[in-house]
Amino acid sequence: xxxxxxxxxxALWQASLAGExxxxxxxxxxxxxxVYNYLLRRTxxxxxxxxxTAAVFLQAWRRRADVELDRDSALPWLLGVARLxxxxxxxxxxxxxxxxxxxxxxxxxxxxxxxxxIAGRIDGDRQLAALRAAVSRLPxxxxxxxxxxxxxxxxQQAAAVALGVSIGxxxxxLHRARQRLSAELSPExxxxxxRPGEEL
Numbered sequence: 795x796x797x798x799x800x801x802x803x804x805a806l807w808q809a810s811l812a813g814e815x816x817x818x819x820x821x822x823x824x825x826x827x828x829v830y831n832y833l834l835r836r837t838x839x840x841x842x843x844x845x846x847t848a849a850v851f852l853q854a855w856r857r858r859a860d861v862e863l864d865r866d867s868a869l870p871w872l873l874g875v876a877r878l879x880x881x882x883x884x885x886x887x888x889x890x891x892x893x894x895x896x897x898x899x900x901x902x903x904x905x906x907x908x909x910x911x912i913a914g915r916i917d918g919d920r921q922l923a924a925l926r927a928a929v930s931r932l933p934x935x936x937x938x939x940x941x942x943x944x945x946x947x948x949x950q951q952a953a954a955v956a957l958g959v960s961i962g963x964x965x966x967x968l969h970r971a972r973q974r975l976s977a978e979l980s981p982e983x984x985x986x987x988x989r990p991g992e993e994l
Contacts, residue, residue, distance in 0.1 A: 803868040810858050818858070822851050825869050829876050832946040836880055846883060850876045864955040873946055874956035877938060928978045936971035939964055 801809075801820070809817030829850055834843040853875050854861075864870040929940055942953040943964075950968065954961040 802866050804863055804866050807858065807861055807863065807868060810855075818855055821854075821868060825872050826851065828869060828946060829872055832873055832941070833876055833880060835945045836941065842883075846876065846879055849883075850879050853879060862955055864952045867952070870948055870952035870955035873942060873948065874958065877942075877956065924979060925975070928975050931978075932971055932974060936967045936974070939967040940971050940975075943968060 801817075803821065803824070806817045806821050806824075810821065826847060830843055830847045833846045833850075834840060837843050837846070850872060854872055857875070861868060862871050929937060932940065938957060939953055942948045942956050943950065948956060950964045951961050954964045957964065
């Protein structure tokens with residue numbers, strides 16, 4: 795009985811370098827959900843996350859000669875591409891809104907994004923909302939590490955590949971982020987009430 799094994803990311807990537815679209819399609823099938831989930835958590839918008847995921851894999855196809863595999867996985871590199879694609883999209887949106895404001899036209903806000911409403915129901919819990927808000931206030935380099943290691947589930951070495959930095963840098967940023975989050979999310983000490991006849 796022959797056991798069929800899936801081709802590795804390295805083998806598929808080599809085939810895609812030779813122009814084999816099916817091999818790249820297998821890379822897409824293998825990693826698109828994780829890339830999409832990462833982008834959905836960053837944007838809280840299903841439609842935008844879908845568009846950005848497509849843009850990530852288009853960019854990955856164009857730059858497939860530049861891939862840097864981490865222990866035979868293309869996912870960290872793809873998440874690095876996702877991070878830069880999102881950053882560029884946000885920059886373009888800010889430029890567009892600034893242009894509208896300069897032209898005297900305010901950006902039109904809709905009635906509320908259904909993805910935000912659903913995310914609000916899913917997250918529901920105040921503690922989670924507080925955590926997400928605290929993460930959003932982290933310095934961008936620390937936030938990137940938290941989002942890759944926590945939201946996308948990468949280990950520190952894979953996050954280092956995604957960010958293009960050393961693993962020591964990832965550890966340092968993650969440590970500082972944890973300290974900051976811990977300090978910010980620690981419950982305020984409750985004031986002790988005075989006992990009868992006692993002054994505080």
